[in-house]
Amino acid sequence: MSKNGAAIQFQDISLERGETLILKGITDTIYKGKITALVGPSGAGKTTLLKLCNGLISPTNGEIIVDQHPITEFEPTTLRRQVGIVLQNAPMIRGSVFDNLALPIKLQRSNLHTEEAISMLNNVGLDESFLTRDAYELSGGQKQKVAIARTLMNRPKILLLDEITSALDPVSKGEIEQLIRKINKEYGVTIIWITHNLQQAKDIGDFIWVMMKGQLVESGDKSIFEHTKNSKVQQFFEGKF
Amino acid sequence: MTYTTLALTLIFVLIPLILSKTLNLGLEKDTLVATVRSIIQLLAVGYVLKFVFDADSYLYMFLMITLMIVAATLNARKKGKAIKGITWKIATTLIIVEVVTQSILLGLNIVPATAQYIIPISGMLIGNSMVLSILFLNRFTAEIEATKDSIELVLSLGGTSKQAIHMQLKSAIRASMIPTIESQKTIGLVQLPGMMSGQIIGGADPVVAVQFQILIIFALLTTAALSSILVGFLSYPTLFNDRLQYIENSTSK
Ligand SMILES: Nc1ncnc2c1ncn2[C@@H]1O[C@H](COP(=O)(O)OP(=O)(O)O)[C@@H](O)[C@H]1O
Ligand SMILES: [Mg+2]
Numbered sequence: 001m002s003k004n005g006a007a008i009q010f011q012d013i014s015l016e017r018g019e020t021l022i023l024k025g026i027t028d029t030i031y032k033g034k035i036t037a038l039v040g041p042s043g044a045g046k047t048t049l050l051k052l053c054n055g056l057i058s059p060t061n062g063e064i065i066v067d068q069h070p071i072t073e074f075e076p077t078t079l080r081r082q083v084g085i086v087l088q089n090a091p092m093i094r095g096s097v098f099d100n101l102a103l104p105i106k107l108q109r110s111n112l113h114t115e116e117a118i119s120m121l122n123n124v125g126l127d128e129s130f131l132t133r134d135a136y137e138l139s140g141g142q143k144q145k146v147a148i149a150r151t152l153m154n155r156p157k158i159l160l161l162d163e164i165t166s167a168l169d170p171v172s173k174g175e176i177e178q179l180i181r182k183i184n185k186e187y188g189v190t191i192i193w194i195t196h197n198l199q200q201a202k203d204i205g206d207f208i209w210v211m212m213k214g215q216l217v218e219s220g221d222k223s224i225f226e227h228t229k230n231s232k233v234q235q236f237f238e239g240k241f
Numbered sequence: 242m243t244y245t246t247l248a249l250t251l252i253f254v255l256i257p258l259i260l261s262k263t264l265n266l267g268l269e270k271d272t273l274v275a276t277v278r279s280i281i282q283l284l285a286v287g288y289v290l291k292f293v294f295d296a297d298s299y300l301y302m303f304l305m306i307t308l309m310i311v312a313a314t315l316n317a318r319k320k321g322k323a324i325k326g327i328t329w330k331i332a333t334t335l336i337i338v339e340v341v342t343q344s345i346l347l348g349l350n351i352v353p354a355t356a357q358y359i360i361p362i363s364g365m366l367i368g369n370s371m372v373l374s375i376l377f378l379n380r381f382t383a384e385i386e387a388t389k390d391s392i393e394l395v396l397s398l399g400g401t402s403k404q405a406i407h408m409q410l411k412s413a414i415r416a417s418m419i420p421t422i423e424s425q426k427t428i429g430l431v432q433l434p435g436m437m438s439g440q441i442i443g444g445a446d447p448v449v450a451v452q453f454q455i456l457i458i459f460a461l462l463t464t465a466a467l468s469s470i471l472v473g474f475l476s477y478p479t480l481f482n483d484r485l486q487y488i489e490n491s492t493s494k
Contacts, residue, residue: 054397055484055486056393056396056486056487057486058484058486072484076396076484077399077400077401077485080398080399081398081399084398085397087390089390091390091391091393091394093391093395093408094408103395104399107395107398107399107400107401108399150398154399
């Protein structure tokens, strides 16, 4: 794959917090218009890696190149709209579902039209009756759907998803997978998708990245599920972590 | 009042001491320390004030007010230790509060420009400003601790640091101002304010005493609003770096 096929390049990224190394020497490329599934045991540093791409944290060492430009050259606010993230646990702001959907628009001092909010809600499988619901009263799965819709409001070119289907029933999970595939295929949005569900990673990922203890220990296409050279990764695939 | 009669008031110290001892409240030491400190501090202030009033010099007045601001700053900054430069932020706030209120009071000739007026009024307003700064910092840091997720969320969606902290700032400013506003609603009904009571005991016409109390009440509203808003707007930028990232532990350490 040529260089300009890169959406994000990690160049020897590490991140220290106090004494601990949270990320260690990560070097690899996320390809444009593809879905990369990011898997690994809990605490491996997956969430941290996504936050780096959205600019919520900066690496201690190394460089991140987004769309051929060092991440530090972007205005943080511009970067975060282009590289949208759906955070783990789908935090809601106080207010209604509409308030939550309107948040990204309001941050740009503009207003969200009701029709637009409804159509985005429908996209994630919620009907318009949800608009006036108190966001704090939603179930975990409903929050995840609203959080996805909210991030999509910014029309990101790169979409970072952090365990967005963990609280969903199988039907909703299928719907969300379909939606993300559609966004990927129709709008060419590049996607990094953290999941703890290996079957889901197999189903949706064009590429698979495996992280362990702050390192990227394996990456490639789906064939790595069949033959990885790393015995720890093999054990992880066999469900031993 | 003679010092002999004043000494009799120590009975009021004895009562809590005896109660604390009998009920094992363990407050004897604190009560004694508080008693001794208040005697020494107030007597000292009394003599200093007498000296300043007699000298009738603006230099002494200025020094006295500076001292008040320094003492109030050192007291209030303990609450926001982790916030970078909090000492200067609070000092700036107190100075602005003092300058604004005195400019209005003296500029419009509401009170005479003598030490007898300027110093006690400054003391009350600076003291209130200090309490408000502490209330604000307490509330602001607690609010941030409790809502880190939504700060991160707003940032992640492309918000500025001001947008990310707006709710917390507003709610802490409101919460710190509410006691001032609420206490004024019942003032005079439940308790007579200290300054007014003092003036009345000192032999002033109650109506004149009330007029001064009203002046103070109004000035306290300005003080409350200015203090929490100034401390708030001066401190929030230090919670973020120039990449609009929230700095961990910037409010608590
Ligand atoms: N702000 C932080 N300060 C210190 N340690 C952190 C911080 N955020 C995450 N960590 C640590 O970094 C490691 C990776 O966390 P995370 O990226 O959330 O892992 P994952 O998403 O793979 O479960 C964990 O050990 C976690 O405790
Ligand atoms: Mg995680």
